[in-house]
Amino acid sequence: MKVFAISDLHLDSTQSKPMDIFGPGWEGYWQKIKDDWRAKVSDGDVVLLAGDLSWAMSLDDALPDISEVGALPGVKFILRGNHDYWWSAIGRVREALPQGMFAVQNDCLRLGCLLVCGSRLWTLGSSKDEDVKIADREFIRLSLSLQSMRAMRNDGDKVVVMTHYPPFDATFADSRFTDLIAEYSPDAVVYGHLHGKDVRARLVVDKKGIPYYLTSCDLVGNKLTHILDV
Secondary structure, three states: EEEEEOOOOEEEOOOOOOOOHOOHOOOHHHHHHHHHHHHHOOOOEEEEEEEOOOOOOHHHHHHHHHHHOOOOOEEEEEEOOOOOOOOOHHHHHHOOOOOEEEEEOOOOEEOEEEEEEOOOOOOOOOOOOHHHHHHHHHHHHHHHHHHHHHHHHOOOEEEEEEOOOOOOOOOOOOOOOHHHHHHOOOOOEEEEOOOOOOOOOEEEEEEOOOOEEEOOOOOHHOOOOOEOOO
C-alpha cells in the first residue's frame, strides 16, 4: 500500500471562486491533479488531504466537490483546513462522506497497518490574544490525537500525522508542536496551507529524524507526493 498526499485543492463546483486569478500555476490545476492521481494511485493505496478541500460554505454545497474527490482511486483521509467552512459537526461530515473517504479530527484512524492522526493547528508566532487562544486549543487537540494514536499503535504500524498549518514558523525553528510530535515518533508529518512562489517554504523539512512534507498543490506542481509504503 502506497501513501500519497496533497492539500489545498480549493475546489469550487459553483465556479464562483476560480483559482487561476492567483496566477498561471493554477490554470487547469485540478485536471492536472486528477491526471497525476489516476496515474499513480491504485484502489488499495491511500491519499491524505491536509485541508482546504472546498470553498463551499455549507456541507450540502461541498458535496459535489467531496464526491469528485471520492470518485478518484484509493482510500482518502481528509483533515479540516482554515477555509473549510463547510466542515460542520464531525458526525455530520462523516455521515456525508462517500465510501472510502474518512475524516480525521483530533483523533486517530486505522487502515490496516497505517495510522493517521492530526489536527488543524493555527498560525504560530502571533501575539494576538485570539490567535494565542486558538493555538493553545489546537495544541490540546493535537495532544489528544497523538495520545489516541499511541493507544492504538502496534509493532509494525506506520504513523502519519496530518496538520493543515505548518507546525513551525517561517524560520523552520522547532516549536512546542514539533517537540510534541517528536515525543510520539511518527513516520511522517503532512501539512499544507502555504501558497505562492514568494512564500518561504521547503517541500521537506527534517525534525529530529521525522520528515515533514509540505503538500500544497501549487507548490508541488499539482502532483501527489509519495510519503511512504506500508
